[in-house]
Amino acid sequence: MKWLDRLPWVPLSIGALLLGLAPFVPEPHLWEKLKMLSDGTLERPIDIFDLVMHGTPVVLLALKAGARVIRP
Template structure:
């Protein structure tokens, strides 16, 4: 499991396809973020779950970036 959540290639693919799907007319996550920024009027529990579901790959990517930048041990760098 640790290898899967630390795999840069898999996380990037998840961000591109799961995080941004459906792509038209705008990425789904982007529309939800705009909705939340606009006050989230009419947002239901399923919409909150949807934001978490589509945003999770980006959280994993952010986690990997933080680990990479804070790593002082050169042996544990991701490839």
């Protein structure tokens, strides 16, 4: 996973925070979409796209951190 190693920590962390928490009011999109996913109401394509868009930086950050723990 060389491509994951080449991703810089700081921009990935900032992107994960900003996209993971945006919009801040009334509740973050990522949280809203995860609740919809758990309720089984995540059906519209725009909602699925929102989940992917807001969740991708968070997932990449978790993968990068997990790879760092597994192979220091």
